[in-house]
Amino acid sequence: MPAKFDLNDSSVVVIVGSGAGGGVLANELARKGISVVVLEAGKRVEMTDFRNDEVAMFGLFTWLDPRTTSGSWSVGKTSPDLPIWTCKLVGGTTVHWGACALRFQEHEFKTRTRYGDIAGANLLDWPIDLKEIEPYYDRAELRMGVTGTHGIPRLPASNHGKVLFAGARKVGYTKFQTTNMAINPVPRDGRASCQQTGFCVQGCTFGAKWSTLYIDIPQAEATGKAEVRAESQALRVEHDASGKVNAVVYADASGTLQRQKARAVAVAANSIESPRLLLNSSSSMFPQGLANSSGHVGKNYMRHTTGTVFAVYDKPVHMYRGTAQSGIVMDEARLDSTRGFVGGYQFELLPQGLPSFAQNLPGGWGRDRAWIVDNYANIAGVWIIGEDLPRETNRITLHPDKKDKFGMPIPNIHCDDHPNDVAMRNHGYKQADALYTSIGAKKTIHVTPYPSTHNMGTNRMSEKPRDGVVNRFGQTHDVKNLFVSDGSQFASSGGENPTLTIVALAIRQAEYIADQMAKREI
């Protein structure tokens, strides 16, 4: 039974957001007997609302509220109205995620030490290391059911994956396989197995893919300790005279402002909305925004360094058949600065159905472009996803004039590629060309980054309060009962999809919050 808490109940932990961070934190806390209220800006839909329809599900899931961009990043030109592709619904971006569940590598937690001082970047070691987070990676993999871990078999390779692997083998790569995926290869934990529908991103109609929407949120509600309020957009976090947070003001489904009292607040609204909320919560005590004495809230925005390469063959591939992202080449994920850049990248499958493929293809119009679409069935493609370096100037700010329908300033996303990103992307294009051409591709096509789905770093974790926003547990340096529980905690972006790390950190953070509450520290 979902709980129902009074607005004046000051014993609850308020969690803003219900995705990988917020949804998991809510489940963990509720199962420890802690009362939680989850405020989710988006609607609640159910698995039965999912359709194998790219255009309709894009409309159903996507955060479409206005945002602006600045800076020289290509997304600012190719998609100025929609620079970020994340979701706005209960379950957040775990509804549309591709389910690649990869651990960060050891060196990626210690970038300042391992990469050195790189001009134009703002590198910082995480205050934690791989060893410390490993037990939580284990727990995250077990709860999500990640293939290739803990005895869970891998998914079978699709046609699309087999093309990738054949090319990888031909050019001498050795680290390729179907990816560690949070998708059941066999029935497990009350969830069905993958039917290779190919529509992971449109919501898994079989529920084989892990999502907080139909796993963690219902589990949390079943404890009787959790209440999820959909269509409730947090506008401001408030604090008392001592500087501890004590309430969240939000707009409910009817647009009416409500104020939920809180014992503690965890912000898990992703790397765009979380800093936006903190910045919008400025007060006379915190004039730069809440938890922002360091000035780092909103800064060090990282997406991943990405790009896509499609290859045209003479024979059929049918890339859309099967688990969308289940295929990876990891040889380039190593740290090896002889390639002209630090950090590494993966090659991951990222197929598209015909409607999105045709729409997102570069090259404008005319016969050359039409020829590529004509060959749709014979095309394979791979996504470059690599480490993006933090830069102080890449940041989320509140727009000086533009406001959303609740009067909250909209966020601006400023981003300029670091030369390291450019070098890495170009290396990826070249290697993917070689890989696909080695097995007979007659043409390859390079696509610039899509709107960012992986967004990190804007409330980063730091040992010293002056270097970041939160400590090793995601607790803000400035306010001890205020937490950050999403990818904005990341001090580096790694060359891996962020979700598994977000979940591992949320599990770990729940232990810490429960401990601090038991000790009456918060």
Added chain:
Amino acid sequence: MKLLDWASRLSRRGFLAGGAATIAAVAVTGPSALADAKASAGEPQGLQPEQTRVLLKFVRDLFPHDRLADSFYAKAIAPLEDEAAKDSSARKLLADGVGQLNGLAKAAGGTGYADVPDEKARVATIKQIEGGAFFSKVYGTTVVTLYNQPELWPLFGYEGPSSDKGGYLHRGFNDIDWL
């Protein structure tokens, strides 16, 4: 139905990249009985057949697939026609754009755009308006509405939705035989 409630709230913006492209054009436009006030006051509603003919040819030249019958392009421009029937500023944008295409074509070869026999000549005409408001409007809409027609997908070897058929698990997800 829940999905329709959602669709009606979609804002006008790109599906993924593409900026001006509009999912709303796909999801929410349909034949509408509501013409705007000017239309009901006696102004002609929507585009003239000749204007529609030019628009169709233009969209075919943007996305020239010889395997596709004109009917697919007609369906792709239908949301634009609907918009023109409802909204005088959209009508003016489209009518002016068609007029501009015809004017440029006539200046180059003496006939209206749709009657220029040489595709290269029509392409040269398009290049002169590329990036303008009319071009962006038509491109942004039809790059979605052309390819989001399920009847068209088999012609490109795309089999589309699979959940109701049990996915591709037993329908060829791993049947590649040429590697």
